[in-house]
Amino acid sequence: MIEPILVARGLSLAYGGTPVVAELDLDVAEGESVALLGPSGSGKTTILSAVAGFIDPMAGELRLRGALVADASRSVPPERRRVGMVFQHYALWPHMTAVETVAYPMLRGGIDRGRARADAAALLERLGLAGLADRRPSELSGGEQQRVGLARAIARDPDLFLFDEPTAHLDTPLRAALQQELVTRRAATGTAALTATHDVAEALAVADRVGLLREGRLVQVGTPAEVYERPVDLWAARLTGPASVIDVMVEDPGDVGRPASVRIGHAVLAIPGIATAPGPRRLLLRPDWVTLGGELPGVVREAWYRGPHTDYRIETPAGSIDVREAGAQRLAVGTAVGWGVRRAWPLVDTER
Ligand code: ADP
Ligand code: MG
Secondary structure, eight states, rough: OOOOOOEEEEEEEEEEEEEEEEEEEEEEEETOOEEOOOOSSSSSHHHHHHTTTTTTEEEEEETTTEEEEEOOSBBBOGSSSOOOOOOOSOOOOOOOOOOHHHHHHHHHOEEEEEEHHHHHHHHHTTTOOOOGGGGGGGGSHHHHHHHHHHHEEEEEEEEOOESSTTTTOOOOOHHHHHHHHHHHOOOOHOOOOEESSSSSHHHHHOSSSSEEEEETTEEEEEEEHHHHHHSSSSSHHHHHHHOOEEEEEEEOBBTTTOEEEETTTTEEEEETOOOOOSSEEEEEEOGGGGGEEEEEEEEEEEEEHHHHHHEEEETTTEEEEEEEEESSSSSSSTTTEEEEEEEEEESSOOOO
C-alpha cells in the first residue's frame, strides 16, 4: 500500500488552552489535492500551521510520508518538514527581489547560481511576473506578492503544498489563471496539496476531495460533486453553494433506475436520486436543478442578470427558490411562471 503524504489522526489544536480544532482525521494521498472549506474562524489556518510545524498538537498525531512529525510530546521543526506553505498574509523577505526570493530555496537545495536564477525567472514568467523579477516586496501589489510566495513554495520542491487562501487577494481573471496554474503544476509534479479556503468555487475547482470544516470539526469529506450534490445537512448545503429548501411529501422513494414520486403542492413529480423513506421531507434544490417552465406554480420575485446567466428568485407555495437559467433575463419581476425539478436532495435535518 502506498503511504499517504499526510495523515492526521485525532488531531486537537488549541491556543492557550482554548480548543480550536477537535479530533481531526484527515489523509492527503500522493498527488492528491484536498481543500479545507470553512467559514472564517473555523480553524483552517490553524490546521495548516500545525502541518507546517508552527503549532504543536494538544492531542493526536501528524505523519508526513509515514514519519511521525508531531504529537502531544514531540515536534519536528518546520524547516525539517518537506512542506511548502503559501500564507494567507504573504511573508516575503523585504530585502530580496522576486527572482532572488524564488531562487533562494533552489540555491539551498544545491542548484548552482546561474541555473537557479534562470529557473526562478522562468517560474515567475509562468506566474505572470516576468517584468517584476527585480522588484522587492514593497514595490509589488498584494496579489503580486502572493504569486511570488507561491513561486517560492513551488521552488522548494516540497512533498506537500499548503495553500492558505491562495487566491483571495487576486482579481477574478488572475484567480482563475492562478487556480489553473496550481492544478497544472500539481499534475506535472505530482505534488500533493492541502488548500484552505472559504471560497466554494476555489475549493471545487482545485480539489480532488473537499473537507467541510465547521467550528474545528470536519462534518463531511467527499469529492466536489459529492459535497455539492449530497451535502450531509443544511449547513453543509449552504456552505457548498446556493441552497433552496422546499417542503414536500415523498410518496414513493423510487429505486435504482426508478425515480421517486414526490408531491409538491398539488402536483406529483418524478425526481431521480431521492432515496429516502416516504413521508414529509425537506428537499435541497440547487439553482441549476430547477427548470423554468413546468407544472408547479410560482411568481418571479427578484431577477439578477449576471452576463452568461440570469438568477431568479421564485416565490412558490412550497417555499422560495433560486433558479439559474442560461442567457439574458426573459422574465420580469411579478411574472407568473411554472417550474419543475430535474434533481433534488433530501435534507436530514429540520433546521432552516
Ligand atoms: P480560519 O483560518 O478558518 O479563518 P483560524 O485557524 O485562523 O481560522 O482560527 C480559528 C480560531 O482560532 C478562531 O476562533 C481564531 O480567533 C482563533 N485563533 C487563531 N489564531 C489565534 C491565535 N494566534 N491566538 C488565539 N486564538 C487564535
Ligand atoms: Mg485563515
